[in-house]
Amino acid sequence: MNQNFYARHWYADVYEQFETQTNDIDFLLEVLKSIDKPESILEVACGGGRICVPLAQAGYNVSGFDSDEYMLLRCIKKAKGLPNLRIYQADALKEDWGKHDAIIIAGNFLINIEGDMDYKAAQKMLFAKASEALDAGGWLYLDFDLYANPQTVFTSTGKRYYFDGTDELGTTGRTVSCGSVYDGATQICAGCSHLELKTASGESIIVPRNWYKHIPTLPQVFTWLDEAGFDTFKTYRNYSAEPLPDSPDDKLWRASILARKR
Ligand SMILES: C[S@@+](CC[C@H](N)C(=O)[O-])C[C@H]1O[C@@H](n2cnc3c(N)ncnc32)[C@H](O)[C@@H]1O
Structure with a gap:
């Protein structure tokens, strides 16, 4: 797999x-x-x-x-x-x-x-x-x-962790958000994050998940x-x-x- x-x-x-x-x-x-x-x-x-x-x-x-x-x-x-x-x-x-x-x-x-x-x-x-x-x-x-104020919600630095859990295949891990910025002129916010996983057989997986949205x-x-x-x-x-x-x-x-x- x-x-x-x-x-x-x-x-x-x-x-x-x-x-x-x-x-x-x-x-x-x-x-x-x-x-x-x-x-x-x-x-x-x-x-x-x-x-x-x-x-x-x-x-x-x-x-x-x-x-x-x-x-x-x-x-x-x-x-x-x-x-x-x-x-x-x-x-x-x-x-x-x-x-x-x-x-x-x-x-x-x-x-x-x-x-x-x-x-x-x-x-x-x-x-x-x-x-x-x-x-x-x-x-x-x-x-x-x-x-009301995307600037305060989407401008962040530092790591945040969410979706910490194990699936039915025994893969365990979490989603790590590494920060985001919001541009009030374009209403675009962009952030970088990754998945940090370990499969049941012990393989470590890092999957980058960079995102970009218009608010x-x-x-x-x-x-x-x-x-x-x-x-x-x-x-x-x-x-x-x-x-x-x-x-x-x-x-x-x-x-x-x-x-x-x-
Ligand atoms: C936030 S989830 C909402 C799922 C569900 N409606 C709920 O409320 O639990 C967003 C969903 O949008 C789907 N999605 C994202 N972009 C899509 C696209 N271009 N076409 C169809 N589905 C898409 C994702 O696969 C994901 O299942």
């Missing part, structure tokens, strides 16, 4: 051990109850199925795709016995999304897109793709981290929605009925937006 196999298997497994929150899913299920039941829902970048599986268990017809086959393997296992859940591999930026009544872009995917494209262009493309995949009246639900403001997201043909229907702050205010006053909010294709 090559090192890439161990690293990607480890990440998909340990991601699931740490990302166990369900409050975002409970909230999404409540939001879906507030609209006419969509016949078909697509979850973009469904990962290991943390969101699409409970949606299917709640009785919705759901499709989910992701580019990472290690994440998808976990999702496919959970989809057993759910004939109303269809899982497949696709790149959100390159492939067609089909036609649906509702699109879910949640789990902070807006700030975690992987691909070769310019990050801001990739973010805008998600809105264009969502619009193509919906007819007039179709719904888009977005859920992402909204930073959007709320007005920017509203503009992208509008340009892609969406009307913002409702906004929610931190999974509550409270709407998002015009200008952020805290360090970080979770922003959820329900929008409707014109």
Whole structure:
């Protein structure tokens, strides 16, 4: 087995051990109850199925795709016995999304897109793709981290460790972040990190994971929605009925937006 196999298997497994929150899913299920039941829902970048599986268990017809086959393997296992859940591999930026009544872009995917494209262009493309995949009246639900002051969050030096754990193959390790910088003029932040792993047979693996993201403001997201043909229907702050205010006053909010294709 090559090192890439161990690293990607480890990440998909340990991601699931740490990302166990369900409050975002409970909230999404409540939001879906507030609209006419969509016949078909697509979850973009469904990962290991943390969101699409409970949606299917709640009785919705759901499709989910992701580019990472290690994440998808976990999702496919959970989809057993759910004939109303269809899982497949696709790149959100390159492939067609089909036609649906509702699109879910949640789990902070807006700030975690992987691909070769310019990050801001990739973010805008998600809105264009969502619009193509919906007819007039179709719904888009977005859920992402909204930073009032990215400068303070993303400018850091020194090591930070997260996702410390062992996968089912016995590979053990952690993710090490070595710092990041944020450029307020471009809204780009970039950081360097690596995975530090040891396989069950004792092989040490270091995998560099350098990253680069564009951090959007709320007005920017509203503009992208509008340009892609969406009307913002409702906004929610931190999974509550409270709407998002015009200008952020805290360090970080979770922003959820329900929008409707014109
Ligand atoms: C933060 S995780 C969210 C996963 C899942 N929605 C959740 O909430 O647990 C981001 C996911 O996006 C996927 N991803 C990143 N870039 C992608 C792309 N260009 N096309 C499809 N999936 C992508 C990753 O493989 C990963 O599973």
